[in-house]
Amino acid sequence: MKKTSLSIVFSLFLSGMISAQNKITLNTDLAKTKIDKHIYGHFAEHLGKCIYGGMYVGENNTKIPNTNGVRNDVIKALKDLKVPNLRWPGGCFADTYQWKDGIGPKAKRPSMINAWWGGVTEDNSFGTHDFLDLCERIGAEPYLAGNVGSGTVKDLTDWVTYVNHPTGSPMSELRKQNGREKPWNVKIWGVGNEAWGCGGNMTAEHYSNIYRQYATFMADWSNTGGLYRIASGASDGDYAWTETLMKNIPHNMLSGVALHHYSVLSWGDKGPSVDFTEAQYFKTMDEAWKMEEFVTRHSTIMDKYDPAKKIALVVDEWGGWYNVEAGTNPGFLYQQNTMRDAMIAGITLNIFNNHADRVRVANLAQIVNVLQSVILTNEEKMLLTPTYHVMKMYNVHQDATLVPISIESASYEYQGKKLTAVSASASKDATGSLNVSLTNIDFAKPQEVTINLRGEDFTKVSGQILASAKINDFNSFENPNKIAVQDFKGAKLEKGVLKLTLPAYSVVVLNLKK
Known part of the structure; x- marks a missing residue:
């Protein structure tokens, strides 16, 4: 070069x-200090062509080689990347998702409208079994985001039982009827998503009580050390949200507190993904560097209530966000991935590594065809983005000592x-x-x-x-x-x-x- x-x-x-x-x-x-491999996690939402047409092309697709409907080239790329955990099904979509609609015979699954992302019809052909089986194939731990915004406590506890209880309960027997004898033993669970916004427009005080209620009834039978329950945390510099959660939620019910931050020029005009100016580049880098401030200050608040650092700061949405590519559905969030995105990834992962005493889980948004993707697909074609290459270069840090x-x-x-x-x-x-x-x-x-x-x-x-x-x-x-x-x-x-x-x-x- x-x-x-x-x-x-x-x-x-x-x-x-x-x-x-x-x-x-x-x-x-x-x-x-160990750099937890889960800092290098990813995120797959039912959004645009992330799942359908991206990862999942259907079991009957004869043009694109696949395993149970999931592209073989994507499976290989994710295995090579050493993806430690994968978050699903959202995002905003998670708080509208009814997991029971995505199990059983696919021809009998009900459809829904994906009101958050493009208003398209969701046929639920990619559901719990498909996702958890994919995680097994690529060697990733599943991170399931529960529906707190529009669901019920019973909905979420039934999901926990369905995927984790070995036998004897109605949900475990239903899982067996649907073809899975052994439980998946899913450990990482999000108790809602962006509760301050698309997850219910709640106050921090109200969400703290809701979290306590849901977490109380989530149980684990897999003898794997219990569930890793993550509270819906702050956006950017909302330090009062973190303070309220750390103060009001009993720490024995709390494994992690989330944080979301995107490197965006402005929410009114996010700018182009490719033909950006130096002024736009500088602003994006400024936003990327703000992750250092946000992680430091949220960690300081957590230190006040949890000096032993038992509770993790979980940055389960991060990355660059630009205007969509011309001619694409605005609700699909499809954008190109340049060397600017490689810079965002390099800065952010270094920040996470250097704060490994508190940051122990993170998820890049998103894995295929959405926002700062590591993979882009177009029919039979598939490519790896600059962000993919940075994350693969950096995976030498996974579970190493800082x-x-x-x-x-x-x-x-x-x-x-x-x-x-x-x-x-x-x-x-x-x-x-x-x-x-x-x-x-x-x-x-x-x-x-x-x-x-x-x-x-x-x-x-x-x-x-x-x-x-x-x-x-x-x-x-x-x-x-x-x-x-x-x-x-x-x-x-x-x-x-x-x-x-x-x-x-x-x-x-x-x-x-x-």
Whole structure:
């Protein structure tokens, strides 16, 4: 790739186009906090072509190879990505979803109108069995979002019994009649979604009581350590919502509190997904960096009530949100995925890693054909987006041990405003290898980086890079590999000091061995 050429980097340095040196210190001997693999979770909603036409093409489809209706190429891509958990069926859709409509013979399942997303007819052909079987195929834990907004306590507790109770109850016997003998033992459950908005327009005080009621009757019979119950949490900087939940919900009923944040220009005009300007790019990066503030401040509130950090901050919706592509249904939220999205992913995952003491579950929105997707499909065609490549590069951090990091970064400046240019996180895996992920969001300038390694000695370094000629570049069905991961050989290690130059808008992951 021309952008990674050392000769070009050297000439840029001589011309003054490379930014001032960035300094990073890693204390490898102080690593102790696990980066939970569930930070790298994903989200699949009955929205647009995420499920139907994206993941699921139907059992009778002879044009697209599938297993029980789910595309084989999507199954392989998700297995390669090491998806740790998958959230379903929503989103806003979850609080209108009646799970019993999605079980039993498909020809007899009732239809509904998906009022939230496009007003299309939902035929319920992809239901509980289809989703949980898919999770088993790709090796992901299912994260079921329960209907609290329009459902009942009995609806949700029946669902828990249906998927988790081994035998003897009406729901477990119904599951067996529908072809599944053994329970799936689903552990992760969302008790409603966006209760402050599409999940019921509730106050925090009212939702706290509703949560207590629903959580009381959710039980677990699988001997897997109980259910992991997640409360519908705040949007962005609504710190009062988090405070109310932490104060009013007994902590023995609460495993996690959710947080949603999207990198959006404005809710009135989200801007284009591809032909964006530097002004729009800078604003998107500003919104992405706000995740650091939101995670820090919500964590501080949680620390007040839960100093032992037993309750997780669950960022179960995040990503970039733009205007839909021309000619597509506005309710389907289909958008292209450029190097800008790779920057959002790189920044956000580094933030989550560095807050691994509190952030233990997260879900990118969404997995196929919706918002910041990792996969796009079009009939028989399928491609992997820049975001997919970043998440695959970063999966070396899953269940590794966080290495404490300090960063002195240069600024990315635009019209008098400044953002931190270089984002980074690091971890040690079970073999003792050190993995360092770095993102340079600068629109034009490469960044020279010096990393001081303290505590342990490493002798070998290798790496991967994701970069492209233009920030607006994307993978298309005509050119699906325009942006792809390449080997990175620009890192030099000598006497405990690692030096490299990050091209503008690039992501690099380094592996160091002793």
